[in-house]
Amino acid sequence: MPDTAQPIIQIRNVTKRFGKVAAVDNVSLDILAGEFFCLLGPSGCGKTTLLRMIAGFELPTEGQILIDGQDMAGIPPNRRPVNMVFQSYAVFPHMSVADNVGYGLKIAGVGRAERDERVREALSLVSLGGFEDRKPDQMSGGQRQRVALARSLVMRPKVLLLDEPLSALDAKLRAQMQFELSELQDKVGITFVTVTHDQDEALSMASRVAVMNKGEVAQLAPPSDLYEFPSNRFVADFVGSVNIFEGKLILDEPGRAAVDCPGMGKIFLNHGVTGPHGADVWVALRPEKIYLHVPGEGKAIRAAGQDAPEGYNLARGQIKGMSYLGDITLYEIKLDGGAMIRVSRPNLSRRDQEHFTWDDRVSMHWRADSPVVLLN
Amino acid sequence: MSLENWQEHKRPFAAIAGAPLTWLLVFFLVPMAIVWLYSFGQNAGPADIAITGTLDNYKRATEWLYLSIFFKSLAVAALVTLICLIVGFPVAMAITFASDKWRPWLLLGVMLPFWTNLLIRTYALMMVLGGNGYANKALGALWGGASWLRTLVGLQLLDAWSPVQLLYNNFAVVLGLVYVHLPFMVLPLYSALDRLDRSLIEASLDLGAGHLRTLWTIVMPLAAPGIFAGIMITLIPALGAYLTPDLMGGTESQMIANVIERQFKRANDWPFGAALSFLLIYAMFILIALQSLRGRKPAEA
Numbered sequence: 001m002p003d004t005a006q007p008i009i010q011i012r013n014v015t016k017r018f019g020k021v022a023a024v025d026n027v028s029l030d031i032l033a034g035e036f037f038c039l040l041g042p043s044g045c046g047k048t049t050l051l052r053m054i055a056g057f058e059l060p061t062e063g064q065i066l067i068d069g070q071d072m073a074g075i076p077p078n079r080r081p082v083n084m085v086f087q088s089y090a091v092f093p094h095m096s097v098a099d100n101v102g103y104g105l106k107i108a109g110v111g112r113a114e115r116d117e118r119v120r121e122a123l124s125l126v127s128l129g130g131f132e133d134r135k136p137d138q139m140s141g142g143q144r145q146r147v148a149l150a151r152s153l154v155m156r157p158k159v160l161l162l163d164e165p166l167s168a169l170d171a172k173l174r175a176q177m178q179f180e181l182s183e184l185q186d187k188v189g190i191t192f193v194t195v196t197h198d199q200d201e202a203l204s205m206a207s208r209v210a211v212m213n214k215g216e217v218a219q220l221a222p223p224s225d226l227y228e229f230p231s232n233r234f235v236a237d238f239v240g241s242v243n244i245f246e247g248k249l250i251l252d253e254p255g256r257a258a259v260d261c262p263g264m265g266k267i268f269l270n271h272g273v274t275g276p277h278g279a280d281v282w283v284a285l286r287p288e289k290i291y292l293h294v295p296g297e298g299k300a301i302r303a304a305g306q307d308a309p310e311g312y313n314l315a316r317g318q319i320k321g322m323s324y325l326g327d328i329t330l331y332e333i334k335l336d337g338g339a340m341i342r343v344s345r346p347n348l349s350r351r352d353q354e355h356f357t358w359d360d361r362v363s364m365h366w367r368a369d370s371p372v373v374l375l376n
Numbered sequence: 377m378s379l380e381n382w383q384e385h386k387r388p389f390a391a392i393a394g395a396p397l398t399w400l401l402v403f404f405l406v407p408m409a410i411v412w413l414y415s416f417g418q419n420a421g422p423a424d425i426a427i428t429g430t431l432d433n434y435k436r437a438t439e440w441l442y443l444s445i446f447f448k449s450l451a452v453a454a455l456v457t458l459i460c461l462i463v464g465f466p467v468a469m470a471i472t473f474a475s476d477k478w479r480p481w482l483l484l485g486v487m488l489p490f491w492t493n494l495l496i497r498t499y500a501l502m503m504v505l506g507g508n509g510y511a512n513k514a515l516g517a518l519w520g521g522a523s524w525l526r527t528l529v530g531l532q533l534l535d536a537w538s539p540v541q542l543l544y545n546n547f548a549v550v551l552g553l554v555y556v557h558l559p560f561m562v563l564p565l566y567s568a569l570d571r572l573d574r575s576l577i578e579a580s581l582d583l584g585a586g587h588l589r590t591l592w593t594i595v596m597p598l599a600a601p602g603i604f605a606g607i608m609i610t611l612i613p614a615l616g617a618y619l620t621p622d623l624m625g626g627t628e629s630q631m632i633a634n635v636i637e638r639q640f641k642r643a644n645d646w647p648f649g650a651a652l653s654f655l656l657i658y659a660m661f662i663l664i665a666l667q668s669l670r671g672r673k674p675a676e677a
Contacts (some may be wrong), residue, residue, distance in 0.1 A: 057578055077581045090579035094597045104583035148579075155583065 005032040008159055008191050009054060014063030016049050016215075023049040025215035026063070031159070036185050036192045038206035040199060042238065046215040047195045051161050054193065055084045068158055083152035084161040087168070089144045091136045097123070097147050098132035104155045122154035125184070142173050153188060162194040166201055178204050199239050203227065211235050227286075232376050236284040243285045243341050249275045249373070259283050259373060263339030268313055270368035275375055282374040287344040289370040292331065292356065295363045312365040317341065319360045329353045333362060415650035425646055433651035442635065442652065449631040450659075452546070453614035456553040460561035460610050461603070463554070468565035472572075486562050494556065498623050501552055505542040505624075512539040544626040552620040557613065561606040568602020569595070608667050612660050632656055 007030035016024040024046040031037045039047040052058040053065060056077035065072045067081060083104070092100050101119045110118070123129055126146040136144055145165065152160055165181065166174045182205050185192045196202055202209045203223040210220040211234070219226060219235045230236035233244060247261030257269045259281055267283050275281055295316060320340070321332035329352075331343045343364060347353050356362060413427050415434070420426035436442070471482045489497060504510045516537040523534040542548060572595065580590040596603070618633035625631070632652065639649030 055578075055582060057581075077578070078584045078586060084579070084582045086575040086579055088573060088575050090573065090575035092576060092579070092594060103580070103585075107584045107589065151579075151583065 005034060007031060008033040008068055009193070010064075010066040010069075011050070011054075012064040012066070014050070014053065014060045014065060016046070016053060016058060017061045022215050024053070024060075027212075027215070027217055028063075029210055029217060029220060031191060031193060032208075033191055034189055035207045036182065036205055037194070038202040038209045039193070039195045039212060040197070040202040040209050040239070041212035041218075042197055045212040047197075047212045048163060050212070051084075051163055051193065051195045054159070055082055055161050056080050081158040082161055083155050083157040083159075084163065085145070085148045085152050085165055087164040089141075089148040089168075091144045091147050091151070093136050095136075096132065097128065097134045097136070097139075100136070100147055101151045101154055103151065108155075118154050119150075122150040125153060125187070126150045141168055142177070145169070145177070149184070153184075153190070157190060159191045159193055162192060164196055165194055166196070166198070174201075181205055203239070211238060213238070228372075230284060230372060230374070233282050233284070233374050236372065236374060241287055241342065241344075243287065244374075245283045245285070245339065247281060247283060249273065249277060249279045249281050252277060257373065259371075261339070263337045264335060264341075265315065265337050267371050268368050269371055269373065273373040275373065279375070284372045284374055285341075285366065285370060287330065287342045288328075288346075290341070290343045290364050290366045292343050292345050293363055293365075295361055312367060313371070315341070315364045317362060317364070319356055319358055319362060322356070322358065324353050329356075331356065331362075333364070411650045412654060414647050415654050417647045417650075419645065419647065422644070433648045434655070436648060437651045437655050442632075445630065445635055446632050446655070446659075449615055449633075452550060452553070452629075452631060453611050453617070456550055456557060456614045457561070457607055457611045459550070459554045460558050461607065464558055464561035464565055464606065465603075467558075468562050468569055471562070471566050472569040483566070486559050486566075489556075489559060494619060497556070498552060498620060501555060502543060502624060505548060505551070507539045507541070507543070509542070511542055515540060543624060544629075546625070546629045548624040548626075549621045549629045549631070552624045553614050553617055556617075556620060557610045560609045560613070564602045564605040564609060565599065566602075568599040568605075572598055604667065604670060608663060612663060615660065616656060 009031040011027055011029050011031075014024055014027050015022055027046075027050060039050060041047045049058055053060050054067070054072075056072065056075065072080060092103065095103070098116075098119050101122055102115050105115045105118060119132070120129070123131060126149050128143065128146050128150065131139070131143070131147075136147065139147070145168075162181075166177050169177060178201060181192070181194075194201075194205065203226070206223060208220065208222055209226055211218045211226065213234045218238075219231045221229070221231075226235060226239050230239065236242045237244065245259075245261040245264045245267070247259040247264070247267070249257065250260045250266070251258035252272055252275060254272045255270065257271065257273045259267045259269075261267060261283060267285075273281075315335055317333040317335040319331055320334045323330045324347075326347070328344045328346050331345065333341050333343055335341055341364070345352070345356075414425055416429050416431070417425045417427040418430055418432070467486070471479060471486070474482055502509070506512070516539070519534065519537040527533060576594055576598065577590055580594045581587070585593070616633050617631055618637060621629055621631040622634055622637075625634075633656075636649050636652045636656070639645045639652060643649075
C-alpha cells in the first residue's frame with residue numbers, strides 16, 4: 001500500500017446513540033483505498049454499528065461519513081457504492097447460486113449475456129465454478145459464504161464490508177479462509193473492511209486494525225504495532241496474552257527507565273518513557289518474551305543482577321500451574337514478591353515440556369526492551 | 377424413557393393419547409358418521425329417518441339452485457380472504473418490524489377480539505353500521521358540514537341526509553366476515569415474517585434493490601408458507617360462515633351454511649341438510665389436500 005493512498009472512507013466525529021447509550025462515541029478515522037482494514041473489539045464495542053453505518057443500515061446520530069469523497073448523509077443502502085457480506089451470509093434460500101450472485105446485476109439492469117458472464121467469473125473467483133444451479137440448502141456453510149462473497153464482489157463495489165466473516169466456520173476452515181480472503185483482496189484490489197472479535201483474524205489478514213472499546217477507537221495501527229507497541233492497557237490485554245503489572249515510575253531518563261511494581265520488583269527498560277516521575281503506570285510484558293530457566297543456569301544472568309539497569313531483567317519464582325498446548329507450554333509462576341506471572345515456552349524438542357514441572361523453583365529473564373510502559 | 381418413537385413405547389403412548397382419542401371418537405367421529413348416514417336416508421315421519429341408501433339428497437343438493445349458493449359462498453369467502461390478505465399483510469409487517477416494546481401490545485390488539493363472543497362482536501358491528509348507527513351518524517354530520525359550507529359561498533343547502541343502507545346486504549356480510557377473520561390471517565403471516573432472517577432484507581437492499589422490489593422478490597416468496605396457511609385458515613371458516621350472513625346479510629346474501637341450517641330447523645329435512653353439509657366438507661377436504669400437496673413439494677426437491 002503506497003503512502004500516497006487516498007482515503008476511500010472518511011469517518012468524521014461519528015456518534016451513534018441508541019437511547020442514551022452511545023454505541024459509537026465520536027469516532028474519526030480514515031480507511032485508505034486498497035487496504036484491508038479491520039475493526040477489532042469485544043462484543044458491544046460498537047464495531048458492527050460502525051460497519052452498518054458505512055453500509056447505510058444505521059444512521060449516525062452525529063458526524064459525517066464520506067465514501068470516495070461523497071457525503072453519505074441521506075443516501076440509502078441501495079444507492080451506496082459499498083457491498084456487505086453478512087455474518088449469517090444472508091444467501092437467498094429460494095434462489096439458485098447463479099440467481100443469488102446475479103441478483104444485484106439484474107437490478108442494475110445488466111443484460112442477460114453480460115450477467116451470466118460476470119456471475120461465472122465471480123463464482124470462479126471464489127472457487128465455486130460449476131455450482132451455478134445449486135440451491136443454498138445443498139451447500140456447506142463455507143460454500144454459502146463464498147456465494148455471499150461472490151454476490152458482493154460481482155457488483156464491483158468501491159468497498160467490501162465483511163461482518164464477522166469467519167465466525168461461523170470451524171477452526172480449520174477459518175484458517176484457510178483467512179488466507180483466501182487476503183489473497184482475494186490482493187487479486188481484486190477492492191478495499192476490504194472487516195469486523196471481528198477474533199484477534200488472530202485481525203492480525204493475520206488486516207493491513208491496519210482499529211481496536212475499539214466502548215464505542216471509541218482505542219488504537220489504530222498495523223497488526224505488529226498493535227501487538228508490540230500497544231498504547232494502552234485495553235489494547236495490550238485484548239490483543240494477545242499479556243502480563244500487566246501496576247507500578248510507579250521511579251526512573252525516567254533518555255536511554256533508561258525503571259518502574260517499581262509491588263509484588264514484582266523493579267522492571268528496567270533501556271529507553272525513556274517520558275512519563276511524569278512517580279506517576280502510576282502499568283508495565284505490559286508478553287509471556288513469550290520471557291525466558292524460563294533453572295536458577296543459576298545460563299550466562300545471560302551474569303549481566304543482569306537485581307539492580308542492573310542494563311542487559312536483562314531478572315525474576316525468580318515457583319511454578320504453580322502449567323498447561324501443555326502442543327506447540328507451547330504455558331506456565332503460571334508465583335514470583336518471590338508475590339505477584340503471578342504467565343510465561344510461555346516453545347516446545348523446541350519433543351520432550352521439552354518435561355524440563356519444568358509443578359512447584360519447581362525457576363528463574364526468568366527478559367530483554368530490557370521487551371516490557372511496554374503504559375500510561376493509561 | 378423417550379417418547380420420540382411411539383412404536384417402541386406403545387403403552388405410555390396409549391396412556392397419553394388414549395383419552396383425547398376416545399373423546400374425538402365418541403363426540404366427533406361418531407356424530408359425523410351418523411350425519412353421513414342420514415345423507416343417504418329420507419324422512420319417514422316427523423321425527424324418524426329411514427336410511428335407505430338413496431342418492432336423491434345428493435342429486436337435489438347438486439341442483440343449480442343449491443350449487444349457485446355454494447359457488448356464491450365460495451366467491452364471498454374468496455373475496456373475504458383476499459381482502460384479509462391485502463389488509464393483513466401490512467398489519468403483520470408492521471407488527472414484525474415494530475420495536476420490542478410495542479410488539480406484544482400490537483399482537484394483543486390483534487387477538488383481543490377473541491376475548492369477546494362472536495355474537496356480541498357481530499351485534500356491536502351492526503350497531504355501527506345500522507341505519508341509525510354511528511357510521512351513518514358520522515356520514516350525516518359530514519353531509520351537514522358540507523351543506524353548511526355551501527351556504528358560506530352562497531350556494532343552497534343540500535337535501536336532507538338520508539341514511540345509507542350499510543346493513544343487510546352483501547357488503548355487510550363481506551365486511552363482517554373480514555372483521556371476524558382478519559386475526560386468522562394476520563397471525564400466520566406474522567409468524568412467517570417474524571421467522572424471516574432480517575439480514576436477507578438488508579442484503580437485498582445492499583445489492584441495490586428498493587423496498588418494493590425487496591418485498592416482492594425476497595419477503596413475499598419466503599413468507600409464502602405463511603401466506604398459504606393464512607389463506608387456508610381464513611378461506612375454510614369463511615366458506616362455512618353462518619352467524620355473520622344470518623345476522624348481517626339480507627335475503628340475497630345467504631350463504632351455504634344458512635341453507636343447511638334451514639334444512640335442519642325450519643324445513644325439518646335432515647337427510648338433505650346432511651347431504652349439503654357433506655358436500656361442503658368434501659369441498660374443504662379438497663382445499664386441505666391442496667395445501668398438504670403444496671407442503672410436501674419442498675421436501676421432494
